[in-house]
Amino acid sequence: MTIIIDTDPGIDDAIAILYALRHPAMDVAAITTVAGNIGLSVTTRNAGRICALAGSDTPVHSGAAAPLGVKARPETGIHGNDGLGGVDFPEPTQAPRSTDAVAAMEALLEAHPPRTIDLHCLGPLTNLALLLQRAPKAAARIRRVIAMGGAVDEPGNVGPKSEFNIAHDPHAAAEVLAAGLDFTLIPLDATRQFRADKIYIAELRASGHTPAIASAALIDAYFAATNGAESRPLHDPCVPLLAQNPQHFRIVTRDLAVELNTGALVPGPHRIKVAMGLDAPALRAELLRGLCA
């Protein structure tokens, strides 16, 4: 399956990307970056650094530098000022292919047969909303979108019911939910069940494989951003893991909307697929396997 990864790397984004780049069943045609966890120049540089560590020449296209309708609120408290928790990644081996992620998405979608590209969204949905506005015919050629974001029954992480990706750009999220795409959301309700502890970090490190060792260092940095946590949730890796291992997720349909003032998911008219549970041991084993492949 050909995929485009839209991302704000980002500690957990980086692990998701390393897994996707190595997976034989996923051809990552492009990585498009968006401002989110950190500013656009840093997320874009980090996408290049992640590709350099993976030995990948996947093109990187930078996208939206700010949300559609609200002021940006980065999350450097978790991801650090460099966006990767200070973990030692190489410098990019290639410059970004372009500074117009939306045009790149449109070109890829037009160049491939309809319904042959999946979009994996790991950050705020600004780029996808802009694609829907600027190139609706191209957007209609997307097979499916899998996005990490939102909180359905779980509390939020940036507000009582607000999760970072949706709340960072609620206007974009609202447009995406209303677009009628084949859309699967993986909210905190599921991703908080997918946790890494110190034992898992040691398993990754003991593998001797560079992407797994880098992921161990990223999760260690994740721990450093919190005091005393026994484990840390791996939000974004759930996206490529669901794409390739749907049997390990419990997916339901929900009728939702986005509350624009807070970015909270509320009952509404848009019927979407929502992952509400997962088999964490099976997915941890699969992530370890994939990072060592």
Ligand code: RIB
């Ligand atoms: O709420 C978790 C999401 O926000 C993840 O995508 C993480 O990278 C941050 O962007």
Ligand code: CA
């Ligand atoms: Ca992210």
